[in-house]
Amino acid sequence: MALVKARSIDPADEVIVAADTVVALDRQSLGKPSDAAAAHDMLRQLRGRPHNVLTGVVLRTSGAGEWAAVISTQVVMRSYSDAEIDSYVQREEPFDKAGAYAIQDADFAPVERLEGCYLNVVGLPLCAVASGLAAFGVEVPNAITDARPPCELCRRGAPLVAIERGSIGE
Secondary structure (H helix, E strand, O other), rough: HHHHHHHOOOOOOOOOOEEEEOOOOEEEEEEOOOOOOHHHEEEEEEEEOEEEEEEEEEEEEOOOOOEEEEEEEEEEOOOOHHHHHHHHHHHOOOOOOHOOOOOOOOOOOOOOEEEOOOOHHHOOOOOHHHHHHOOOOOOOOOOOOOOOOOOOHHHHHHHHOOOOEEEEOO
């Protein structure tokens, strides 16, 4: 999907950055919920369980071509209540989010812990973007040229969007 997005725009003299995120649980892909019932169902399925968040990132230029990566983060959800799910869905938060949740939502705070790139779970792994830019010769301040998270950008970016969480190994 990220490749389709990137190819839908003419890059001219710019670098196009496109991304798409899915949540993988029990060999099924959880995209964005279509309605409240789907959001409730997804959040109940995820409750108290581990899953993987995968984001495909594509950078495209007119001259240098395309660069792509898939970043994976393992996430464990906390055991939130049905009432918490109801409140979250009533706020209409889940509808534009893969897996129906936002890790950075301070009120719902659905994630217990994760291992890997925090910003991947938010939806844009900056380590991958920096790697792609470096591959095209774009100078990135403090460039991270290895897309294996968690990178320094992941660690620095996490406090900007959420409460600190532990890692799965703890």
